[in-house]
Amino acid sequence: MSFGRISWVAVSGAVLVAAGAAGMWEFQQERSETLQRAASLTGGDPHAGEEAVVRYGCGSCHTIPGLTQAHGMVGPPLGGFAGRVYVAGVLSNTPDNVMGWVKDPQGIDPQTAMPNTGVTDADARDIAAFLYTLK
Numbered sequence: 001m002s003f004g005r006i007s008w009v010a011v012s013g014a015v016l017v018a019a020g021a022a023g024m025w026e027f028q029q030e031r032s033e034t035l036q037r038a039a040s041l042t043g044g045d046p047h048a049g050e051e052a053v054v055r056y057g058c059g060s061c062h063t064i065p066g067l068t069q070a071h072g073m074v075g076p077p078l079g080g081f082a083g084r085v086y087v088a089g090v091l092s093n094t095p096d097n098v099m100g101w102v103k104d105p106q107g108i109d110p111q112t113a114m115p116n117t118g119v120t121d122a123d124a125r126d127i128a129a130f131l132y133t134l135k
Helices: 002-042 046-055 095-103 121-131
Strands: none
Touching: 002 046, 002 095, 002 121, 046 121, 095 121
16 A cells, blocks of 8 residues: 555656756746847847846846846836837837947936946947846
């Protein structure tokens, strides 16, 4: 009797492990596709963009999913950025507009509270790539 119970527990455990592994594989596959799509769309590197977001201190004003140090409440939260229609409420969400906004927010909206932090062209491209990974 206990052999059958042990077998059932072992089989159930194996099924759960296999389902978890399949789910993890699907998550990793989707993440890889998201990173590739963002890089292709912008010409930037999403990983370098994440590092740039940290280096420029974007999390002091914005809440950014996945970044433990990014819980700012001054600017809008950046979760779901990839699906947004507008950037800063005035620009279509295109790679060129995102890069322009990140580099020179006052040049687009002189009334914005977003500071010009001296983002370089290369960093703007990478930051845009990172932002397009935020679903």
